[in-house]
Amino acid sequence: MIRMENVTKAFDDNHVLQGMNLEIPKGTSMVIIGGSGTGKSVALKCILGLIKPDSGMIYVDGKDAQKGDRDAFLARFGMLFQGAALFDSLPVWQNVAFRLLRGSLKRQADEAREIAIEKLRRVGLKSNVADRLPAELSGGMQKRVGLARAIAAEPEIIFFDEPTTGLDPIMSGVINDLIREIVTEMGATAMTITHDMSSVRAIADNVAMLHGGVIQWTGPVGQMDASGDPYVEQFISGSAEGPIEAVR
Amino acid sequence: MNPISLLGELGRAILTMLAAFGRVALFALDAVSHIFRPPFYPREFGIALLNIGWLSLPVVGLTAIFTGGALALQIYAGGARFNAEAVVPQIVAIGMVRELGPVLVGLMIAARVTSSIAAEIATMKVTEQIDALVTLSTHPMKYLTAPRVLAALLTVPVLVAIGDIIGIAGGYTVATQNLGFNPAAYLKNTVNFLELRDIVSSLVKGAAFGVIAAIMGCYYGMSSGRGAQGVGRATKGSVEAAAVLILAANFVLTGVFFSL
Numbered sequence: 001m002i003r004m005e006n007v008t009k010a011f012d013d014n015h016v017l018q019g020m021n022l023e024i025p026k027g028t029s030m031v032i033i034g035g036s037g038t039g040k041s042v043a044l045k046c047i048l049g050l051i052k053p054d055s056g057m058i059y060v061d062g063k064d065a066q067k068g069d070r071d072a073f074l075a076r077f078g079m080l081f082q083g084a085a086l087f088d089s090l091p092v093w094q095n096v097a098f099r100l101l102r103g104s105l106k107r108q109a110d111e112a113r114e115i116a117i118e119k120l121r122r123v124g125l126k127s128n129v130a131d132r133l134p135a136e137l138s139g140g141m142q143k144r145v146g147l148a149r150a151i152a153a154e155p156e157i158i159f160f161d162e163p164t165t166g167l168d169p170i171m172s173g174v175i176n177d178l179i180r181e182i183v184t185e186m187g188a189t190a191m192t193i194t195h196d197m198s199s200v201r202a203i204a205d206n207v208a209m210l211h212g213g214v215i216q217w218t219g220p221v222g223q224m225d226a227s228g229d230p231y232v233e234q235f236i237s238g239s240a241e242g243p244i245e246a247v248r
Numbered sequence: 249m250n251p252i253s254l255l256g257e258l259g260r261a262i263l264t265m266l267a268a269f270g271r272v273a274l275f276a277l278d279a280v281s282h283i284f285r286p287p288f289y290p291r292e293f294g295i296a297l298l299n300i301g302w303l304s305l306p307v308v309g310l311t312a313i314f315t316g317g318a319l320a321l322q323i324y325a326g327g328a329r330f331n332a333e334a335v336v337p338q339i340v341a342i343g344m345v346r347e348l349g350p351v352l353v354g355l356m357i358a359a360r361v362t363s364s365i366a367a368e369i370a371t372m373k374v375t376e377q378i379d380a381l382v383t384l385s386t387h388p389m390k391y392l393t394a395p396r397v398l399a400a401l402l403t404v405p406v407l408v409a410i411g412d413i414i415g416i417a418g419g420y421t422v423a424t425q426n427l428g429f430n431p432a433a434y435l436k437n438t439v440n441f442l443e444l445r446d447i448v449s450s451l452v453k454g455a456a457f458g459v460i461a462a463i464m465g466c467y468y469g470m471s472s473g474r475g476a477q478g479v480g481r482a483t484k485g486s487v488e489a490a491a492v493l494i495l496a497a498n499f500v501l502t503g504v505f506f507s508l
């Protein structure tokens with residue numbers, strides 16, 4: 001279980017998170033929605049310790065995430081970055097198998113390669129991309145390689161930062177199903193950021209709406225349409241009229 | 249501007265500079281400490297050896313040969329003013345080994361290696377690859393910095409030695425082909441004149457300059473700002489800092505070796 005308590009983070013005078021509270025039960029899928037630039041990516045990075053929050057607490061399984069053994073902590077996580085963040089000096093398969101080629105999870109190279117190719121297949125990529133360099137792939141393909149890398153070591157907790165942006169509707173469907181499958185079959189805890197409402201409905205157990213540095217609304221996905229929250233309603237309808245300003 | 253506020257400005261500038269020095273020093277200590285602590289990344293180390301050592305050979309060789317040749321011409325022409333043309337082999341040897349070899353190789357490494365390390369790491373930072381490394385349980389200081397610093401520490405002295413030899417060879421070629429020196433006598437004068445201390449100082453300088461070059465590249469890369477502009481600034485800053493520090497270290501090391 002992941003719990004954020006009153007997390008705040010500012011970059012100079014840009015107060016991004018202003019007391020964010022959120023709870024993600026173990027083995028469930030949480031989707032975070034919210035306008036561009038509201039701090040969704042920052043929130044994920046705070047949990048991982050990539051960005052240090054100014055104040056507030058983050059607990060993973062009841063333990064303070066900012067203390068204790070960093071390696072053991074990070075070994076439980078997988079993360080898909082918004083910009084894929086592939087290592088451009090390594091071929092695709094070595095990106096995917098990065099964790100399996102070194103450190104505590106090290107395997108034989110050919111075994112790691114096999115796993116990488118299997119994960120690539122699961123994100124809809126053929127084995128012939130395995131030996132290409134990331135720069136030779138399209139944006140959507142890079143995103144899917146990033147996804148394959150995030151799930152390669154079968155982590156318990158997986159963060160997806162906009163997994164379907166830049167993908168065609170069919171591929172989006174494949175990825176949505178994959179995320180759902182990882183949660184239901186492998187029992188992983190997932191936290192996904194997305195702007196795509198059909199993804200929200202496909203992936204989420206629970207939904208949280210981030211706006212103005214705080215969680216405006218959170219609840220089961222089934223209650224999202226009848227939330228009665230003006231922020232959520234405006235977000236679902238995509239209207240320019242409402243409490244969320246169109247220029248920010 | 250009144251004198252007091254001028255003084256304040258000066259004080260602030262000095263404090264900023266000291267803080268920067270402190271940060272670099274801490275970074276350098278951290279970087280060096282990671283060389284000795286596992287996990288080690290032999291593949292990254294191999295690539296760094298190739299990039300810093302092997303692929304720098306052409307530019308080092310060309311720099312050295314032209315410098316050695318020019319040095320022979322200058323000393324011959326200058327020496328002729330007081331009938332001392334005969335010292336060409338000795339001065340070329342001492343000038344290359346003690347001073348020009350290490351400094352020019354160091355500066356070439358700053359231009360070639362520091363800039364590429366800084367640009368590469370800064371780009372990795374800007375595109376979240378450093379964050380990705382961390383989430384994949386890999387310490388950036390161990391994976392990126394340690395192999396490069398170690399490779400520079402080991403290869404730059406070798407490059408300096410090669411540069412010294414090629415520089416002397418350049419002087420030899422010019423002196424024997426154009427200035428009428430006797431080849432055998434030239435070589436004998438060179439070998440007899442050089443002391444062990446000259447050669448050791450050359451190699452030690454090489455090692456120090458290599459470490460400076462690699463660490464400045466890594467430091468500026470890791471502390472890069474955001475976007476393409478951040479990468480550009482990091483690259484420029486790293487080369488400036490490495491070049492100035494190499495020249496300063498050269499002054500200090502020369503003092504340590506030859507005036508004590």
Ligand SMILES: Nc1ncnc2c1ncn2[C@@H]1O[C@H](COP(=O)(O)OP(=O)(O)OP(=O)(O)O)[C@@H](O)[C@H]1O
Nearest residue numbers: 011014016034035036037038039040041042043082
């Ligand atoms: N490293 C950083 N330094 C300075 N400001 C930052 C940094 N990272 C994020 N920000 C700022 O924090 C705010 C939130 O950024 P974040 O990337 O979390 O947005 P987001 O909600 O993920 O948006 P999007 O949906 O467009 O990805 C932005 O205003 C951004 O400029």
Ligand SMILES: [Mg+2]
Nearest residue numbers: 040041082161
């Ligand atoms: Mg984002």
